[in-house]
Amino acid sequence: MGNTIINAGDTAWVLMATALVMLMTPGLAFFYGGLVRRKNILGVLMQCFAALCVVSIQWVLFGFSLAFAPSHGFWGGFAFAGLKGVGFAPNPAYAPTIPFEAFMVFQMMFAVITPALIIGAFAERMKFSSFLLFTLLWTTFVYDPIAHWVWGMGGWLRTLGVLDFAGGIVVHTTAGIAALVTALIIGKRKIDRASPPHNLPFAALGAALLWFGWFGFNAGSALAANGLAVSTFVVTNTAASSAGLTWMFMDWIFNGQTTVLGTITGAVAGLATITPASGFVSPASAIIIGFFAGVFCFLAVSFLKPRFAYDDSLDAFGVHGIGGILGVIATGIFASTLINPHGANGLLYGNTKQILIQLLAVGVTIVYTFMATFIIYKLIDVILGVRVGEKEEFMGLDLSQHHETGYTLME
Amino acid sequence: MKLIVAIIQPYRLEHVKEELYKMNVNLLTVSEVLGHGRQKGITEIYRGIKESGNLLRKIRIDIAVNEEFVETTIKAIIKGAKTGETGDGKIFVLDLKDCIRIRTEERGPVAIG
Numbered sequence: 001m002g003n004t005i006i007n008a009g010d011t012a013w014v015l016m017a018t019a020l021v022m023l024m025t026p027g028l029a030f031f032y033g034g035l036v037r038r039k040n041i042l043g044v045l046m047q048c049f050a051a052l053c054v055v056s057i058q059w060v061l062f063g064f065s066l067a068f069a070p071s072h073g074f075w076g077g078f079a080f081a082g083l084k085g086v087g088f089a090p091n092p093a094y095a096p097t098i099p100f101e102a103f104m105v106f107q108m109m110f111a112v113i114t115p116a117l118i119i120g121a122f123a124e125r126m127k128f129s130s131f132l133l134f135t136l137l138w139t140t141f142v143y144d145p146i147a148h149w150v151w152g153m154g155g156w157l158r159t160l161g162v163l164d165f166a167g168g169i170v171v172h173t174t175a176g177i178a179a180l181v182t183a184l185i186i187g188k189r190k191i192d193r194a195s196p197p198h199n200l201p202f203a204a205l206g207a208a209l210l211w212f213g214w215f216g217f218n219a220g221s222a223l224a225a226n227g228l229a230v231s232t233f234v235v236t237n238t239a240a241s242s243a244g245l246t247w248m249f250m251d252w253i254f255n256g257q258t259t260v261l262g263t264i265t266g267a268v269a270g271l272a273t274i275t276p277a278s279g280f281v282s283p284a285s286a287i288i289i290g291f292f293a294g295v296f297c298f299l300a301v302s303f304l305k306p307r308f309a310y311d312d313s314l315d316a317f318g319v320h321g322i323g324g325i326l327g328v329i330a331t332g333i334f335a336s337t338l339i340n341p342h343g344a345n346g347l348l349y350g351n352t353k354q355i356l357i358q359l360l361a362v363g364v365t366i367v368y369t370f371m372a373t374f375i376i377y378k379l380i381d382v383i384l385g386v387r388v389g390e391k392e393e394f395m396g397l398d399l400s401q402h403h404e405t406g407y408t409l410m411e
Numbered sequence: 412m413k414l415i416v417a418i419i420q421p422y423r424l425e426h427v428k429e430e431l432y433k434m435n436v437n438l439l440t441v442s443e444v445l446g447h448g449r450q451k452g453i454t455e456i457y458r459g460i461k462e463s464g465n466l467l468r469k470i471r472i473d474i475a476v477n478e479e480f481v482e483t484t485i486k487a488i489i490k491g492a493k494t495g496e497t498g499d500g501k502i503f504v505l506d507l508k509d510c511i512r513i514r515t516e517e518r519g520p521v522a523i524g
Contacts, residue, residue: 039468391496394422403456409445409468 004090007097010224014095014102017220020213021109025052025116027209031268032120034202035261035314037195039396040124041202041406047131051116054135059108066144068094068107071154075145093153095223106220107147114143114171120314121179122186122386125393128401130386137376138178142369146174150361162361163335163343163354165232166221168276168327169365176321177369179312185377186386188311190393200260207264211240214271218278228340232278236271239278239290243270246294254302262298265319269297272323273330280335280343289330297322325362332358412507412520413481417472418446419492419500424470427491434487436480438524440473449497469500475510477520 029048033041055063062081069076080086083104091100115135126134147170149157157169164170197203218236222229247266248258255262273293274286281289301318312318332355335346345351380386387393392400399405419427424441431439445466454463476484485502493499512522 394420399453399455403454405455409443 004092004096006088006090006099007224010095010097010226011099011102013225013229014098014106014220014223017216018102018106018109020216021106021113021220022052022213024109024210024213024217025049025113027206027213028113028116028119029206030202031206031210031264032123032203032314034199034204034206035197036123037396038198038407039398039405041198041398042402042404043128043397044119044123046128046402047119047126048116050128050132051119051135052112054132055112055115055139056108058136058139059104059111063111063139063144064104064107066140067111067147068104068152071148071152071156073156075148076152097224103223106223110167110171110217111139111143111147114167114175115139115178117171117175117316117320118178118182120316121183121312123313124189124397125186125387127384127386127388128397130380130384133380133384134376134386137380138373141376142174142178142372143170146170146365146368149364157357157361157364160357160361161344161354162357163280163331164276164328164361165279165331165343166218166275168273168324168331169361172272172275172320172324173328173362173365174324174369176317176319176324177366178373179316180310180321181370181373182377183310183312183317185374185381188309189313190390197261204260204264207268210268211271214240214275218275222279228279231339234283235278235281235286236274238283238286239274239293240267240270242287242290243267243273243293243297244290246270246291247298250294250298250302254298265301265315266294266298269293269319269323272320273297273327275324276327277331277334280331280340280346282334282336282339285330285334285336289327289334292330293323293326296326325366328358328362329355332356412510412523413476413478414505414507415472415474415476415481415484415488416503416505417474417488417492417500418444418469418502419472419488420494420498421468421470423492423494423499424472427472427488430487430491431474431484434480434483436474436476436484436487438474442471442473444469444471448501467498475507475523477523 025048029045033044036044065078065080066075069079086100086104088099090096095103115138149155150164150170215233219229219233222232244263244267248263251259251262270290270293297319300322301315333347335343336349337345344354347355446469447467452465452467454461455465510522511518
C-alpha cells in the first residue's frame with residue numbers, strides 16, 4: 001500500500017456520504033411508519049433504530065470482515081474481525097484514496113439499511129425479540145456473503161465481472177426477496193379491510209429523506225469526489241423523477257387520480273432501480289430505466305400482490321425486489337464505458353456477455369436469499385415464535401411490544 | 412325511542428358495523444374515547460418511569476332507534492363485539508325524549524330512521 005495517498009476531498013465526500021446513507025434508515029422509518037396504522041408507528045420506528053444499533057455493532061465485530069476480507073469462497077472470513085488492519089491506510093482493492101476505515105463505515109450504513117428495508121413485509125405483526133435475532137442472523141448469513149460475492153476481494157461474482165454500482169443485488173434484491181419470503185410465511189395481518197396510512201405526511205417526509213440520502217448511497221459509491229460521483233448524482237435524481245412521474249401517470253390511467261402515495265412510491269422505486277446502474281449509465285438511459293421502474297413496480301404492487309394475495313404490507317418486495325432485479329438487468333443493457341471506463345458495455349453498446357453475467361448474479365442471489373431467509377425464519381420461529389399473539393396484534397405493537405404510545409388522545 | 416350507547420374494543424368496530432348493516436341498522440355515530448373497566452388499563456413506561464392505570468382506547472357507538480329495533484341492535488352489537496375476554500365493553504340503553512331531523516324539522520320516531 002506504499003503508493004497510495006489519502007485525498008482530503010475524497011475522504012470528506014465519503015464521510016459526508018456515509019452520514020447521508022445513515023439518515024436513510026430513520027428516513028425509511030418515517031416512510032414506513034406513516035403507512036402503518038397509528039398503533040404501530042413506534043413498532044416500525046423501533047425496528048429501524050434497532051437495525052441501526054445491531055448491525056453497526058455486528059459490522060465492527062465481524063460483519064465487515066465476512067463481507068470484505070480476502071475471499072474464503074463463501075465469504076471473507078475473519079481476517080478483518082474487530083477491524084484488525086482496518087485503519088488510516090487506504091486499501092487499493094477497494095478505494096485507493098481514502099482511509100480503509102472510511103470505506104468500512106460507508107459500507108456499514110448499507111448493511112444497516114438492508115435488513116431495515118425488509119420491515120415493510122412483516123410490519124405490524126412481528127415480535128420485537130424475534131426481529132432482533134432475525135436482523136443479526138440475516139445480516140450475517142445473507143447480506144455479508146452476498147456483499148462478499150459481489151463486492152469483496154476475490155468474491156466470485158466480482159471476479160466474473162458483475163456490475164452492481166451501489167447495491168441493486170446486494171441491497172435491493174436481497175431485501176426484496178427476503179421481504180417476499182417473510183410475508184409469505186408470517187401470513188396476513190388480521191384486518192378486515194385495506195387499512196389507510198395513518199400519516200401520509202410522515203411517509204412523504206420519509207420519502208424525501210430517502211431521496212436525499214440516496215445521493216450518498218449512489219454518488220458516494222464512486223468512493224471519490226470526482227466526475228463519476230457527479231454523473232451518478234445526476235443519474236440518480238433523473239431516474240427518481242422519471243419513475244415518480246411514471247407512477248403518477250399510471251395512477252391517473254388506472255385509478256382516475258394522481259396520488260401522493262403513488263408519486264413518492266414511484267420515486268423510491270426509481271431510486272432502488274437505478275442503484276446498480278447509477279455509476280454506469282447516462283442521464284438519458286436513467287429516464288428510460290426510471291420509466292420502466294415506475295411501470296413494473298406499479299404493476300407488481302397493484303396487480304401481482306392482490307393476484308397472489310400475500311400481505312407484503314408496505315410493498316418491500318414490490319418496490320425494492322422488483323426494482324432491484326429490474327435495475328440489475330437494466331445495467332446489463334444500458335451500461336457504457338463512456339460513462340465509466342472501469343465498468344463494461346451493456347447490450348445496447350454491443351456487449352451481449354454482460355447481461356448474461358447480470359442475470360446469473362441476480363438469479364443466484366434470488367435462490368440463495370430465498371432459501372437462507374426461509375431457514376433463518378423457521379429457526380427463529382422454533383426458538384422464539386416470530387409472530388405476536390392475536391391480542392397483541394389487535395392492541396398494536398407500540399403498546400404490546402414497547403409499552404408506549406405514539407400519540408395521545410388527551411394530555 | 413331509545414339511545415343505545417356501546418363502548419367496544421377499537422378492533423371490533425368493523426365487525427359490529429357489519430352485523431348492524433345485516434340487521435338494517437344503518438345510522439350510527441362513532442367516536443374515539445378513552446376509558447377502562449375492571450382490567451385497569453395498561454402500564455406504559457417512559458424512560459423507566461411507569462405510568463400505570465393508563466386509559467385504553469375504546470370506541471363509542473351511539474345509535475338512536477325506535478322500540479322495535481332495540482333488541483335487534485343490542486344483539487347485533489354483541490355479535491360483533493364479543494370475544495369473551497375482559498375489555499369487550501358495555502352497552503347502555505337510555506330513554507330518548509325526542510329526535511329532530513334538521514333538514515325537514517320532522518320530530519319523533521319518524522325522524523329516527
